[in-house]
Amino acid sequence: MLEVAQVNQHYGSSHTLRGISLKLARGECLALLGRNGVGKTTLLKCLMGVLPVSSGTITFEGRDITRLKPHQRAAAGIAYVPQGREIFARLSVEENLLMGMASLSGARAAIIKQEIFTLFPVLKEMLQRRGGDLSGGQQQQLAIARALLQEPRLIIFDEPTEGIQPSIIKDIERVIRLLRQRGDIGILLCEQYFDFAHALADHFVVLSRGEVVASGGHAAMDSGDVRRHLAV
Template sequence: MLNVSDLNQYYGSSHTLRGVSLNVEKGECLTLLGRNGVGKTTLLKCLTGVLPTASGQVRFGGHDITRLKPHQRAALGIAYVPQGREIFARLTVEENLLMGMACMPGRKASTIKGEVYELFPVLKEMLGRRGGDLSGGQQQQLAIARALLAEPSLIILDEPTEGIQPSIIKDIERVIRLLRERGDMAILLCEQYFDFAQALADKFVVLSRGEVVATGLQAQMNSENVKRHLAV
């Protein structure tokens, strides 16, 4: 589904991503781990086209998308839930959800699928409220629901538990687990909360100073080689 080969990226003279390679298939959840500032969000922005890459290749569904714009990648089936959620604070919940379907044609872009209310019942109760009036946890649920309405083949989640109360973390875990078990999309999860990431992972990648320093299956996440790159 998504295959990244030898990706390099720079901020000025700073080499921020160094030969990063990874792949995630449909029905899998790949967790991206690492301390703050090691390049995780930079990598996700390169995968979604928000940042350019210096070299390397990004392939999605068998196609080279390395030079495509963000909207072109979205149209191909890549959805991104950024760190900090970035919902539209002045728009209502309903308007935010409709924005998630902006890349769809015609009438299909004007009908909110009831499935999102099954996944996040609280949103149905708040359709008329402005996004900025929701709690942080409710905004995160809205951001994920908005991404899902684009019917992606790949969903990329950047720190979905950051600043979220425990009860909503459980709801988000339930939804991601359901999406993984459904098997019709790939999931790339960047997460600081180790237990949350481990509970959902099929496999993992650890970044340190912009490089992949460890990879493996979920059963290997407790190894000392992984934990030494995560400890503060």
């Protein structure tokens, strides 16, 4: 579904990503692990076309998307839940959701909106509240809901547990688990919280200083070694 092959990225004179390669199949969850500053968000921005790659290729469903613009990748079926959520703080919850439904027909929009409220019932109760007035956990749920309204085939999460209260983390875990069980969507989960990622992912890629230092399934991963790469 998604294949990243020997991707390099430079920011000025800094070589930020070094020969990154990974694969994600439909219906699977791939966890991208590493401490702050190792290149995880840079890689995700390259996948979304926000940052250009210096070399290498990004293929999605057999199509080379390396040079596509962000809106073209979104139209191809890739959704992104960014670090910091980036909801529209001055818009209401309902208006934020409408932004995610911009490409849907009226009938389909009504159906998927109800599906979203099943996943995140708290949002239905807060439709007229401004996004900026929600708690951090509620904003994260809104950001995920907005992304899912695009009906993506691949969804990318950047640190979805960062700064979130434990009860909301459980809700987010439940939603990701349900998406994984559907089997028709790929999930790329960028995380520092190892236990959260370990409970959800099929495969793991660990970054350090802009390069892959470990990868594989559960059996191939040494949890102690991974935790050392996540420690500050």
